[in-house]
Amino acid sequence: KQEVTQIPAALSVPEGENLVLNCSFTDSAIYNLQWFRQDPGKGLTSLLLIQSSQREQTSGRLNASLDKSSGRSTLYIAASQPGDSATYLCAVQGAQKLVFGQGTRLTINP
Amino acid sequence: DAGVIQSPRHEVTEMGQEVTLRCKPISGHDYLFWYRQTMMRGLELLIYFNNNVPIDDSGMPEDRFSAKMPNASFSTLKIQPSEPRDSAVYFCASTLGSAEQPQHFGDGTRLSIL
Numbered sequence: 418k419q420e421v422t423q424i425p426a427a428l429s430v431p432e433g434e435n436l437v438l439n440c441s442f443t444d445s446a447i448y449n450l451q452w453f454r455q456d457p458g459k460g461l462t463s464l465l466l467i468q469s470s471q472r473e474q475t476s477g478r479l480n481a482s483l484d485k486s487s488g489r490s491t492l493y494i495a496a497s498q499p500g501d502s503a504t505y506l507c508a509v510q511g512a513q514k515l516v517f518g519q520g521t522r523l524t525i526n527p
Numbered sequence: 528d529a530g531v532i533q534s535p536r537h538e539v540t541e542m543g544q545e546v547t548l549r550c551k552p553i554s555g556h557d558y559l560f561w562y563r564q565t566m567m568r569g570l571e572l573l574i575y576f577n578n579n580v581p582i583d584d585s586g587m588p589e590d591r592f593s594a595k596m597p598n599a600s601f602s603t604l605k606i607q608p609s610e611p612r613d614s615a616v617y618f619c620a621s622t623l624g625s626a627e628q629p630q631h632f633g634d635g636t637r638l639s640i641l
Binding site: 449451459460463466468506508514515517519 | 575634
C-alpha cells in the first residue's frame with residue numbers, strides 16, 4: 418500500500434527566503450507526482466505535475482524534483498512571499514488514484 | 528472557464544438524516560473523483576468514475592455511503608443515515624483522460640453532523 422509522508426508538517430519563515438518542502442513515498446511504481454496548494458476553506462490547486470519519466474518541473478518561482486528510485490520529491494520555493502502562505506500537499510498517482518501526504522502548512526512572515 | 532462546482536458549500540444536519548452532496552465536473556472531463564478530508568486521515572479517495580461508470584469504490588467507508596453519476600455533468604454522494612464521524616470536507620475533482628493530466632478540485636462541501 419502506497420504511503421506518502423511530508424516533512425515538515427509546518428514551516429514558518431521570513432519573507433524573501435528560499436525554502437524546500439519534502440515528500441517521500443514508499444512504492445516507486447507511480448505514474449506521476451503532483452504538488453498542490455490548498456488555501457483555508459478552499460479546494461486544491463495543482464501547482465506542478467512531474468511524470469514518472471521526468472526529473473523536475475518548473476513554474477515561476479516553484480521547482481519540483483522527483484527521484485523515483487529513492488521515493489523522494491522536493492518542492493523548492495524561491496524568494497518566498499506572504500501570498501505563498503498555504504498548505505502544500507504532495508500526491509503520487511498510481512493508475513488513476515492519487516495518494517496524498519498530510520501536507521506542510523507554510524507561513525511566510527512579512 | 529468554470530471549474531468543478533460543488534454544492535452545498537456547507538451542510539449542518541442532525542445524526543440520522545440523509546445528506547446529498549452534489550458535483551458538476553468541468554465540461555469534457557471524463558474522470559470524476561470524490562474525496563474526503565479530515566484532520567486525522569488527511570485526503571482519502573472514496574470513489575471514482577470514468578465516463579459515468581464507477582470504477583473503484585474501495586474507499587467508500589461503508590454501506591451508508593453511495594455515489595452516482597447519472598450523466599457526464601452531474602454526480603452525487605449520498606450518506607444515509609449520517610453519523611457524527613462523517614463530519615469532514617468532501618471534495619469532488621475531475622480530469623481529462625490519462626494520468627498525464629492534473630486533477631481539478633472543487634471548493635468542497637464542509638459537512639457537520641450533530
